[in-house]
Amino acid sequence: MRSQRQTEIKEMNMTTQLINEATYNAFITIPVDVRTAEMQEQIEAYEAHHNLNVDAEEHAPEASVEPAVAPEEVVDTNTQPVSQDAANDESEAPEWTVEAVEQDAELAEQMKLSLNVLDDQLSIADQRYKHFLALAAKATCLVKWTGPFILDVRVGESVINENNQDKHAFAKHVANTLGLLSFNHLLAESLLNKEIKEYQVKNKYVTICSVPLQAKRDSAVAKYDEAKKGCQFVVHTQAMKYEHNDDLNIAKLENIFNSEEIKESYKETSTPILRVRLTQQEWVEKHEERLVELVAQFNTQHKAIAPKVKAETFKAWSGILVLALLWDKAIYADMVKLMNEHVGVQGLEVKVKLACALSVVVPEYQAFVQRFNAEEHITTVVLKNLLKGLGLKDHExxxxxxxxxxxxxxxxxxxxxxxxxxxxxENVDYQDTDVQKYLNNLRSKLVPEVAKAA
Structure with missing residues (x-):
């Protein structure tokens, strides 16, 4: 029977146009019961041509997908030709500038596909943030070379009615949409738990899309220290917590949606998603050598592009910047500006950051006590709580x-x-542009009424 089946497939192979390796890798991640007949024929024809297993039922639906099919040693970030010293020393940087990079028409067409999905699924107020989310999702395909990043987004709770019984429905919709635009994702209800870690062990560089409804649990999982970790999108409905040593966080977004209406959600098998994932995997595979080189070159230009962004954070942003530059130079300029707005004040002294936070807290608290003709004094406990609410950490x-x-x-x-x-x-220079950016970031964390007053 097996020999007969092999003969049938070889005959079919003569009349079926062979798919490439990237398309094959994408197709086999789709469960057998939801594949189209054409998909199955193309899978079997590819396997017969390459003398692979021809029994379709033996395919594992949970097969690991990687953002590109390059040999591991080629893309190991620890063996890239650029040293850490070179990344932090402009004098050692090669003669290379972003202006010399040519745009990629094929990528530009792919970005249109991603933007179409965002338009269908989400209503985003600022065009820059729409571009940013599309680029961040696609940058998950470059995680082998850039290292992972974390992106936080805050949304409101969904209204409970007869059509919706889940107050976190929109948050899950956002997380799923961003995950679908990446190369492979897991939708989770925790930042980290045993299920997530086991999935990461089995699926290299998988993107984790979290709506943190459950406590973070760092359970022991075999071989987790060997897992190739990918990027993480975290969608919150509550105030976002600011973690110590949060260097991989590229932005914390709030109030970016025009509305939080839930449109009919796409699935992994939806045609627009298959189109995005197939084309981007083919493109990454095709341009692997150029992408590796561009990421390395960007890291040599860290100090020239964003001198006040930490090296690790700049590296986390590098995939977005590379893709933006290949897409459109105006969009690249927008992304550099966004990066500096969100993480470009990391170089401020701790005492200046604290003084800025006090400049937001003290006038509000002073107005409050004056209304009650109370003593103009604040306890240490209350003051620390208010400052932590603005994102300052205990050590800061x-x-x-x-x-x-x-x-x-x-x-x-x-x-x-x-x-x-x-x-x-004594410490807040309101004319300093970095101080202004930091103050704007602090005020954005206040509820609208307070922010307006401040």
Missing amino acids: LTEGFTKLGLQLGKNLGGFGLSTLTNKIV
């Missing part, structure tokens, strides 16, 4: 207050508001 508070000459350990009862105001005046 301790170091920042010390450098302002206001050690927390010696002021357990709190501070007079006039004392804090003096520190604001």
Whole structure:
């Protein structure tokens, strides 16, 4: 029977146009029961031509997909020809500029496909953020060379009605849409748990799309230390927590949607998604050598492009920047600007960041106590809670207050508001563009009414 089946497939192979390896890899990830007859024929013809297993039922639906099919040693980020010293020293950088990079018409057409999906699924207010999300999703295909990134998005809770019983429905819709535009994804309800880790072990560079409804659990999983980890999209309905050493985070987005209406969600087998995934995998495979070179070249230009962005964060952004430059130079300029807006103030001194945060908190708290004719004083506990609400971390508070000459350990009862105001005046230069960016980021974390008042 097996020999007869092989003969049938070889005969079919003569009349069926062979697909390429990237298309084959994409097709075999689709469960057998949802493949079209044409897909199955093309899979079997490819396998017969290459003397692979011809029994379709033996395909594992959970087969691992990688963003490109290059040999591992070629794309190991630890063996790239650019040293860390070179990445941080402009004098060692080769003669290369972004202006010399030619745009790629094929990629531009692919980006239109991604934008069409976003238009169908989400209503995004700012065109820059639509481009950013499309690029971030596609950049997951370059994670072998750029390393992973984390992108946070905050949305509102969905209205509960007879058609929807899940207040996190829109958050899940956003997470799923971003995941579908990547090369392979897992939709999860935690930032990390045993299920996620096991999936990462089996699926190299898979994109994790999290709606954090469950606690993060770092359970032990065999061979997890060998897992090739991909990027992560995290969609929140609550205030986003700011993690210590968050260098892989490329942005924390809020209020970017015109509406949070849930449109009919696409699936992995939806034609627009198959088209996006197949074309992008073929393109990455075709241009692998150029992409590896561009990523390396971008890292040599870190200080010239974004001197105040940390090296690790710039590397996390590099896939987006490479794709944007190959797509359209105006869009590339927008992405550089967005990067600097979101992570370009990492170079500010801790005491300046703290003073900026105080400049947001103190006037609001002062207005509050004055309404009640109360003492203009704030306790340490209340002050720390308010500052943490703006995203400052414990170590930043301790170091920042010390450098302002206001050690927390010696002021357990709190501070007079006039004392804090003096520190604001001494340390906040409102004419500094980086300070302005940081203040805008802080104010964006306030609820709308408070932000307007500030």
